[in-house]
Structures are given as C-alpha cells and as structure tokens.
Amino acid sequence: MKRNPALRDALFAAIVLILLLAIPMLHRSPAFEDFIIRLSAMALFATSLNLLVGTTGMVSFGHGMFYGFAAYAFGLTMQLTELSLPVAALFAVALTTIAALVVGAICVRLSTDYFAFITLAVQMLFFSVIVSWQSLTGGDQGLRGGIPRRRIFGFDLGSQLHLYQFCAIVAVLGLLALRHVSMSPFGNTLRMIRDNAERASFVGIVLWRARLLAFTIAGGFAGIGGVLAALFVSGAYPELADWPNSGQAIFAVMLGGINSFLGPVLGAMILLALNDLVQRFTEYHGLVLGIVILAFALGLRRGVLDFIHLVWSKRAR
Amino acid sequence: MNVEINHLTKSFGGVRAIDDVSLAFPSGSLSAVIGPNGAGKTTFFNLISGAFMADSGEVLLDREDILQLSKTERMRRGIGRAFQVASCFPTMTVRANLMAAVTAHAGRWTSLSHRFPSAGMRERAEEVMEFVGLTDVADVEATILSHGDQKLLDIAIALALEPKVLLLDEPTAGMGPDERWRMIERVRGLWERRKLTLIFIEHDMDIVFKVASSIRVLCYGKVLAEGTPDQIRNNQAVIDAYLGAEENAS
Amino acid sequence: MDFNALGACFTTPACVVTQATSGLIVGMLLFLVAAGLTLIFGVLKIVNFAHGTFYMLGGYVAYSAYVATDSYALAVLAGAVAMALFGVLFERVLMSRVYGSNVLMQLLVCYAVVLIFDDIVKIVWGPEFRAMGMPAAFQVPPLFIAGGVVPPFYAVLIGIAALIAIVLSLGLSRTRLGKTVRAAAVNPQMVSALGVNTTVLFAIVFAIGGGLAGLAGALAGPVRSLSPGMGFSILIEGFIVTVIGGMGSIAGAMVAALIIGLVRGFGTIGFPGFTDGLIYIVMIGILVLRPQGLFGRPL
Numbered sequence: 014m015k016r017n018p019a020l021r022d023a024l025f026a027a028i029v030l031i032l033l034l035a036i037p038m039l040h041r042s043p044a045f046e047d048f049i050i051r052l053s054a055m056a057l058f059a060t061s062l063n064l065l066v067g068t069t070g071m072v073s074f075g076h077g078m079f080y081g082f083a084a085y086a087f088g089l090t091m092q093l094t095e096l097s098l099p100v101a102a103l104f105a106v107a108l109t110t111i112a113a114l115v116v117g118a119i120c121v122r123l124s125t126d127y128f129a130f131i132t133l134a135v136q137m138l139f140f141s142v143i144v145s146w147q148s149l150t151g152g153d154q155g156l157r158g159g160i161p162r163r164r165i166f167g168f169d170l171g172s173q174l175h176l177y178q179f180c181a182i183v184a185v186l187g188l189l190a191l192r193h194v195s196m197s198p199f200g201n202t203l204r205m206i207r208d209n210a211e212r213a214s215f216v217g218i219v220l221w222r223a224r225l226l227a228f229t230i231a232g233g234f235a236g237i238g239g240v241l242a243a244l245f246v247s248g249a250y251p252e253l254a255d256w257p258n259s260g261q262a263i264f265a266v267m268l269g270g271i272n273s274f275l276g277p278v279l280g281a282m283i284l285l286a287l288n289d290l291v292q293r294f295t296e297y298h299g300l301v302l303g304i305v306i307l308a309f310a311l312g313l314r315r316g317v318l319d320f321i322h323l324v325w326s327k328r329a330r
Numbered sequence: 331m332n333v334e335i336n337h338l339t340k341s342f343g344g345v346r347a348i349d350d351v352s353l354a355f356p357s358g359s360l361s362a363v364i365g366p367n368g369a370g371k372t373t374f375f376n377l378i379s380g381a382f383m384a385d386s387g388e389v390l391l392d393r394e395d396i397l398q399l400s401k402t403e404r405m406r407r408g409i410g411r412a413f414q415v416a417s418c419f420p421t422m423t424v425r426a427n428l429m430a431a432v433t434a435h436a437g438r439w440t441s442l443s444h445r446f447p448s449a450g451m452r453e454r455a456e457e458v459m460e461f462v463g464l465t466d467v468a469d470v471e472a473t474i475l476s477h478g479d480q481k482l483l484d485i486a487i488a489l490a491l492e493p494k495v496l497l498l499d500e501p502t503a504g505m506g507p508d509e510r511w512r513m514i515e516r517v518r519g520l521w522e523r524r525k526l527t528l529i530f531i532e533h534d535m536d537i538v539f540k541v542a543s544s545i546r547v548l549c550y551g552k553v554l555a556e557g558t559p560d561q562i563r564n565n566q567a568v569i570d571a572y573l574g575a576e577e578n579a580s
Numbered sequence: 581m582d583f584n585a586l587g588a589c590f591t592t593p594a595c596v597v598t599q600a601t602s603g604l605i606v607g608m609l610l611f612l613v614a615a616g617l618t619l620i621f622g623v624l625k626i627v628n629f630a631h632g633t634f635y636m637l638g639g640y641v642a643y644s645a646y647v648a649t650d651s652y653a654l655a656v657l658a659g660a661v662a663m664a665l666f667g668v669l670f671e672r673v674l675m676s677r678v679y680g681s682n683v684l685m686q687l688l689v690c691y692a693v694v695l696i697f698d699d700i701v702k703i704v705w706g707p708e709f710r711a712m713g714m715p716a717a718f719q720v721p722p723l724f725i726a727g728g729v730v731p732p733f734y735a736v737l738i739g740i741a742a743l744i745a746i747v748l749s750l751g752l753s754r755t756r757l758g759k760t761v762r763a764a765a766v767n768p769q770m771v772s773a774l775g776v777n778t779t780v781l782f783a784i785v786f787a788i789g790g791g792l793a794g795l796a797g798a799l800a801g802p803v804r805s806l807s808p809g810m811g812f813s814i815l816i817e818g819f820i821v822t823v824i825g826g827m828g829s830i831a832g833a834m835v836a837a838l839i840i841g842l843v844r845g846f847g848t849i850g851f852p853g854f855t856d857g858l859i860y861i862v863m864i865g866i867l868v869l870r871p872q873g874l875f876g877r878p879l
Contacts, residue, residue, distance in 0.1 A: 018445065019445050193442075193445075194442060196445050196446060197441060197442045197443070197444065197445060197446055198433050198438045198439060198440075198441040198442075198444070198446045198447070198448055199439065199440050199441055199442050200446065201426075201430055201433065201446040201447075202430075202433075202434065202439040202440065204419070204421070204422070205419050205422075205430050205434070208419040208420055208421050208422065209417060209418065209419050209420070211417065212413075212417045212418060212419065212487070213419075213434075214401060214402060215379070215381075215401060215405060215411065215417075216405070216430070216431045216434040216435060216487060216490075216491060217402050217405050217406060217434045217435055217437070217439070217491065218402070218434050218439050219402055222440070223439065223440065226440060
C-alpha cells in the first residue's frame with residue numbers, strides 16, 4: 014500500500030465514506046446528519062481555498078463569490094428550466110468554473126496584497142449585483158421558492174437521510190479529486206511557485222498560467238460546495254457570497270492547518286462545531302469565538318494539523 | 331552554443347547600469363566576468379537570461395536574436411542560470427527539487443493526469459544529483475542544507491534543464507577559502523564533462539586567474555577589458571580601475 | 581441606472597452643491613480612517629483588519645463622553661485619545677506577537693478582536709442603534725450655497741478633517757518623527773540600522789492610526805447612528821480608499837477618499853441601490869490599470 018499512494022488515498026476515502034454511510038443505519042441522529050451536511054459544503058469550500066492559500070501561496074479574500082455563484086446558478090437553473098438535478102448541478106459547477114477563469118484572468122497577475130484586495134472587490138461587486146438585481150435573484154431576501162425536482166436515482170433529496178448520503182458521497186469524491194490535483198505534477202508546480210516563484214519561472218513555469226489554472230480549479234470545487242449549500246438551505250442567499258462567508262473559509266483553513274491536505278476539513282469541523290456549541294450557551298457568540306480564535310492564533314501559531322505534524326516530526330528526530 | 335552580445339544597454343531611472351556592452355563568448359568556453367561592486371555584472375546576467383528586458387542591443391544565441399523572448403523561452407533555448415543567493419525550493423528535499431525541475435523542463439508542469447513524479451523523472455533527477463555530488467543529501471530538505479550544498483543545488487537545478495549556456499552568479503559567494511576551491515573545481519569539472527559555454531561572476535582573483543580561460547572586465551556598466559588571464563593581469567586600465575583599488579584596500 | 585436624474589443634477593447648481601457636500605463628508609471621514617490604515621501598512625507592512633473596530637469604539641466612547649459632559653469637543657477628544665491608547669495596547673499585546681508570520685495569521689488575530697469588541701459593545705451599550713444627536717451649537721439654520729443646502733455642521737466637519745489632513749502631512753514632512761515614519765515606510769531595515777527604536781515607532785504608528793480612526797468615529801457621531809458591527813463597512817471602504825490611493829501613501833488616501841466620497845454623493849442619484857457596486861467597479865478598474873494605486877510606487 015505504501016508503494017501506491019494514490020491507492021492508499023482512495024482506500025482511505027472509501028473507508029471514511031463507508032463509515033459515514035453506515036452511521037445512520039445504526040443510529041439516526043438528526044443533529045449529526047445536519048452537521049455532516051453542512052460540513053460537506055464547508056469542507057469542499059475550505060479545501061478548495063487552500064489549494065490557493067496553502068499550496069500556491071495566493072491569499073484570496075473573495076473565494077465566497079464562487080460558492081455563492083454556484084448556489085445561485087444551481088437554484089436558478091432548477092427554478093427556471095426543466096433540467097434534472099444532476100444536469101443542473103453540473104451546469105452550475107461548469108458555469109462557476111468559467112466565472113473563476115474570467116475573474117482569475119483579471120486578478121492573478123497582481124502581487125500578493127493587491128491580489129487579496131482585488132478578489133475581495135470582485136466578490137463585493139458580485140454581492141452588490143445579487144442584492145440589486147431583485148427581479149432575478151430576489152435581492153437581499155434571497156432566491157425563494159425552494160429547489161424543485163429533488164428526486165434523482167431513487168434518492169429523495171428532500172429527506173434528510175438521502176440528502177446526508179448525497180452530500181457525503183459528493184464531498185468525499187470531491188475531496189479525493191482535490192487531493193489528486195494537489196499530488197499531481199501540477200500540484201507540485203503550485204508548491205514550487207509558493208516556495209520560490211522566481212526560481213519556478215526560471216525552470217520554465219509560466220507563472221500566470223499556473224496561477225490562473227489553480228484559481229479556476231479552486232473556483233470550480235468551491236462551486237460544488239455551493240451547490241450542496243443551495244440544496245440544504247433550499248435556495249440561495251446573498252450571505253453565501255458575502256465577505257464573512259469568505260472569512261469563514263479562511264478561518265477554517267487557518268484553524269485546521271494550511272500545510273496539511275485535511276487541515277481545512279478539520280478546520281471546517283472545528284469552526285462549525287464551535288459555532289453550534291457557542292450559539293447554544295451564550296448570545297455573545299462572537300466574544301467566545303473571538304477568544305478561542307485568539308488562543309489558537311497566539312498559542313499554536315499555526316493550524317491544528319500543522320501543529321501536530323510539527324510536534325510529530327520533532328519527536329521523530 | 332555561441333553567445334554574442336552587441337550594444338546591450340539598460341538604464342534604471344536614468345542610470346545606465348549596462349552601457350553599450352558588446353562581448354562574445356565562443357561555444358564551449360569557460361569565461362569569468364569580473365569588476366568592482368556595482369559594475370553591472372548581475373544586471374548583465376539578468377539581461378542575458380531575460381529576468382530584465384534590455385532597452386536596446388542584441389543577444390545572439392548561435393546567431394539568433396533572443397532579446398525579445400521571455401525568460402522561460404530563453405531557458406528553453408538553452409540558457410541556464412544559478413543565482414548569487416542560492417535559489418531553490420526550500421520546503422522540498424534535494425531529490426524533489428530536481429524532480430520538480432526536470433518535470434517542468436519536460437513540459438509536464440500543468441499535468442493533472444497522474445501523480446507526481448511522472449515516469450522517468452526520478453531517474454533523471456538521480457543522474458543530476460550524482461553528477462554534481464548531492465546524492466548523500468538526496469532526502470534532506472533544501473532549507474536545512476549547508477550553504478555550499480544549497481549553492482550546488484541551485485546549479486544542479488540549472489543543469490537539470492540541460493542548458494547549453496550556463497550563467498553562474500558568484501558560485502563561491504559566502505564560502506570559506508577551502509570550500510571555494512572545492513566548489514570551483516566542481517564547476518570546472520562539470521564544464522569539462524558537459525561541454526557547456528560557461529560564464530561565471532567571481533570576486534576571488536586567484537580563482538579567476540587560475541580557472542578561467544578568458545576574462546571580461548566590467549566597470550560602471552562598460553567593458554573595461556577582455557582577454558586571457560595574462561593579458562588582464564597586465565592591463566593598465568584594469569589595474570588602475572580595479573585591481574589597484576583592491577590592493578590599496580587590503 | 582438613472583442617467584437623466586444624474587444629468588439633471590449636474591446641470592442644477594443646488595443639486596451639485598448638496599451632493600458634493602454629502603460626498604465630501606463621506607470622503608473626509610473615510611480619509612481619516614484610511615490615513616491610519618495606509619500609515620500602518622506603509623511602516624509595518626501590516627494590513628490592520630481591526631481598523632473598523634477603532635472607528636466604532638471611537639464613536640461609542642465619544643457618545644458616552646457626550647452624554648456625560650454634554651460637550652461635543654470633549655467627546656471628540658475622548659474618542660480620539662481613547663483609541664490612540666487602544667491602538668498602542670492592541671499593537672503591544674496582540675499584533676506584535678504575529679509580526680513576521682503569515683498575513684492570514686494577522687487577519688485571524690484582527691478578526692478575533694473585531695468579534696470580541698462587537699459583542700463587548702453589545703454588552704456595554706446594548707444591541708440597539710444609538711444616536712448622539714446634533715449638538716446644540718450646530719442647531720442653527722443651514723447655509724445656502726448656490727441654492728444648495730449645507731448644514732453648518734457639515735461645513736465644520738469638512739473643515740476639521742481638512743485641518744487634520746494638513747497637520748498630518750506637515751507632521752510627516754517637517755518633524756523628526758514624521759521623517760522617521762516616512763523613511764521606515766520606504767526602508768524598514770535602514771531605519772532600524774540607524775538605531776531608531778522600532779518597537780516604540782510601531783507603537784506610535786498604531787497610536788496615530790487608532791487615534792485618527794477614533795477621531796473619525798467620534799466626529800461622525802452627530803450625523804451617523806451607532807450600532808455594533810458598524811466597523812465593518814467603514815473598514816471595507818477604508819481598504820478601497822487605501823488600495824486606490826496606493827498603499828502607504830497619505831496623499832493617495834486623500835485623493836482616493838474624495839473620489840469615493842463624490843462617487844457616493846452623486847452615485848445615489850445616478851445609480852440608486854448600486855452605489856456600492858459602482859465603488860467596487862472603480863476599485864477593480866484602478867487595480868487592473870494601475871495595480872500599485874494612484875500614488876503608490878510601482879511594484
């Protein structure tokens with residue numbers, strides 16, 4: 014198994030998926046299933062962002078745009094056309110990928126800080142368009158009317174159990190695909206750019222092309238997360254494409270660890286659990302969340318998985 | 331490969347860093363570029379390798395003008411370079427550094443179809459490591475290599491791209507006397523085995539006079555002199571402008 | 581989009597004066613916020629995402645001081661001084677621990693502060709909107725300039741902000757501290773090599789930045805209501821101004837703040853409901869054409 018890391022990752026994914034699918038058969042817990050449904054969208058969103066942040070060293074503040082874009086594209090396609098759910102979902106993700114390509118073409122040539130700000134500005138522009146284009150998007154009320162035709166292949170995505178199964182499958186497969194991207198020669202190219210962009214360009218890598226491709230792929234995978242989000246909120250809301258949502262993904266990435274592939278997934282888990290927990294016990298949930306984040310940032314100084322790796326490798330030495 | 335530079339000029343904010351420089355480096359030669367600090371030596375390399383675009387002039391590679399090409403394009407035509415401050419990929423091991431370089435050189439850097447490394451890349455990286463003598467530290471992360479090994483890795487990355495012309499910016503920078511000689515012997519060795527056109531910048535005059543078969547002297551962006559070590563040693567302009575000053579200082 | 585209304589406004593002096601004045605108010609307050617942001621970025625190369633919190637707290641402190649003393653001048657002073665101190669505290673206790681680490685780590689620390697103080701404001705001042713109200717001294721009939729209505733407080737506010745802009749630019753160009761700050765913005769290594777105590781310098785820069793943001797929050801008291809979370813929108817606009825002007829450039833911040841203010845002032849007539857979008861378009865356009873901003877040094 015060590016010989017073939019691709020097989021090892023696939024096996025790991027299969028085991029996780031089987032476990033996830035087995036749990037509701039042994040014990041039904043609406044709270045747990047709801048958590049996994051939300052986590053599936055968030056995990057894809059955060060991990061795709063980390064392809065930019067951790068792997069390539071591109072700090073995007075506007076990743077939520079693609080999450081929201083896909084949610085609206087999917088919701089609108091379902092409401093306005095007669096396409097079946099999987100076709101509409103693929104269409105929405107494809108459209109989001111194209112959007113990422115266009116936005117990326119404008120943004121990736123800018124250097125670090127300016128890249129962060131221009132991605133933020135493009136996202137805020139998109140947000141403004143959603144809010145003001147009321148006739149199409151429902152403005153700040155969001156896209157209401159729900160998502161029709163939720164039956165596919167015998168799944169009824171209106172039921173929590175089936176939605177849970179669908180989200181688990183999509184998320185695990187999506188993460189596996191992202192893992193493959195990150196471990197491919199292209200993924201290695203992105204690490205070269207992060208490590209030393211000047212040297213990378215002197216071994217024949219065309220920086221903007223590599224960055225644009227990374228941005229496009231990341232946007233597409235954020236789009237898959239956005240489609241899942243649209244399914245569980247039964248529509249689309251401007252908040253999905255708003256700044257704080259991009260912030261959530263950034264915190265998930267930072268809390269979990271930017272140098273570990275599963276870091277953002279862990280971070281998304283921590284953040285969601287923390288939100289739920291704090292909301293239950295106090296109305297001042299920002300205060301508690303803020304203190305916890307401070308403790309992480311100033312105590313560990315890195316994400317949880319990165320911290321574990323560090324301790325581990327120190328012990329091994 | 332034959333490198334010929336004609337009337338190369340580059341200004342930064344009105345200051346001529348390289349001023350109408352014309353030089354030729356015959357195929358397979360081993361030449362040193364020397365000159366006082368600020369003479370424009372590194373800028374000269376940057377212009378040949380395409381890190382900066384020149385204002386005017388020609389850079390002929392076997393009679394083909396490459397001045398308008400991007401650095402990536404020039405690299406593909408056979409110009410390799412190593413940097414004054416060793417430049418590699420710090421979070422990767424030596425082996426991974428070289429596999430990364432050969433993968434990029436093979437044009438596989440956007441490949442998504444399989445896992446890194448592509449077939450055959452490991453072997454080619456191995457060859458380069460052996461060639462420069464980095465096999466012992468193959469699995470060490472670049473950031474914790476010794477200074478000398480980092481410089482060597484930088485050169486190895488350049489070699490992995492199979493250059494015809496190799497530009498080395500102070501290969502012995504920051505080294506002690508013994509280490510310098512070991513390094514320059516290695517450089518000389520790889521020049522002999524690879525039949526490269528090798529141009530290096532060097533401050534240590536003992537090394538320059540002993541190793542280089544021909545020398546170019548830059549001063550304030552202009553060519554002050556060129557010739558064999560003996561000619562340069564006895565050139566009055568060079569002695570006045572450069573060697574003399576050096577002796578006074580020390 | 582309503583180009584007719586916009587055209588009509590531009591041909592009516594009264595409308596131009598009214599919209600320009602409200603645009604100038606926005607621009608001047610933005611300048612005070614952005615000047616601090618750009619100064620901190622220029623010297624420390626740190627993007628202070630907690631800057632909106634300074635603005636918010638400045639407003640609340642001024643509100644309380646005004647309620648206690650009934651003096652607008654004291655209230656403004658209290659807001660500015662309190663935030664200068666808060667800036668130092670913030671820099672020493674929190675930010676100094678994440679210098680040199682990932683930008684996102686700094687963002688995380690700032691965001692935590694934003695979350696914490698939004699809730700502290702809720703606890704201390706309550707979650708509802710608060711308004712200082714127009715101080716009695718300014719409750720006089722408005723001025724009429726070319727038929728346009730200009731409330732006297734607006735004129736005073738613009739005057740104060742302009743005065744501060746002048747003091748700030750004179751301070752930066754004439755005083756020893758100002759010269760050090762400018763030198764540090766260009767070359768931090770050189771400044772520390774010259775024996776300047778960077779620890780003190782950084783704290784001072786945060787004090788100035790915090791003080792300016794607090795001042796803006798306090799000055800805005802009579803024209804804007806206070807609410808927890810109000811720091812966010814001003815932060816975003818502060819960034820826009822900083823980026824358009826060129827990060828690290830005070831003059832750029834002034835010009836960009838006026839541009840954004842005027843786009844807002846006239847945008848409400850030509851593009852009601854889409855003024856935010858308009859501003860983002862301006863920002864994206866400038867970043868694409870001139871990534872370093874209007875007054876920034878080329879990258």
